[in-house]
Amino acid sequence: MVEHADATKFGSSMSSCLPLLVFHHHPGDGQEDGDDEMLMFSISKQTLHKNMEHDLLAAGSSMCWTTAQGWILAQDRGTMSSSTCLWNPSTGTELPLPDLGEEHQIPYQCRCLLSHKDPTHPGCVVVLFNNAAPDLWYCHTTGDGDNSSRRWRRYS
Known part of the structure; x- marks a missing residue:
């Protein structure tokens, strides 16, 4: 059906x-x-x-990572500035995130986690852990009026 x-x-x-x-x-x-x-x-x-x-x-230059909360972190690398968001396939809700620039070069073999069940929670953080190397990337899902907290950061 x-x-x-x-x-x-x-x-x-x-x-x-x-x-x-x-x-x-x-x-x-x-x-x-x-x-x-x-x-x-x-x-x-x-x-x-x-x-x-x-x-x-869609296929092509898009990458996606699932979360335990049912959201999907989606990145479209097909544009000059990548379009990145959290998407909930059960509700259709999209939560825009800061763009992941080419300087981050996030590999596909990452695991994505959210710090809260609800990504709209003011303290929620998206974290990508590289399974093949000791690298991680993170960003806050919501801003607190300070745009510096709404960018991706990398730790090695």
Whole structure:
């Protein structure tokens, strides 16, 4: 069963579908028109949902890391200045984050953690741990009027 995850389904009714597997899908119709999509599979309901936000995690130069809280840290490296955000696939909510510049060169083999269950909490920090080296990157998800706390920092 395939359902289209429209904006009205993303509220509390979508939470009954958790946990979700989110994956990139290229239809096997033989056409190379770049019409890829993101799909969500509900493990609990055994249903497949087409995702409206497929551009957010589209193939190509995008990178993403999952969190234990169900959010996905998404980075689009396809632009001059990368577009970075936290995205909740069950609600469709996006939380913009400071751009990750090329100077950070964050590898894919990182683990992403949030310091709070709710990333809009004033003290919440996003942390990326490099699994292959003793490196980590972090930034605050919300600003306190001070933009210096809203930038990515690296520790080695």
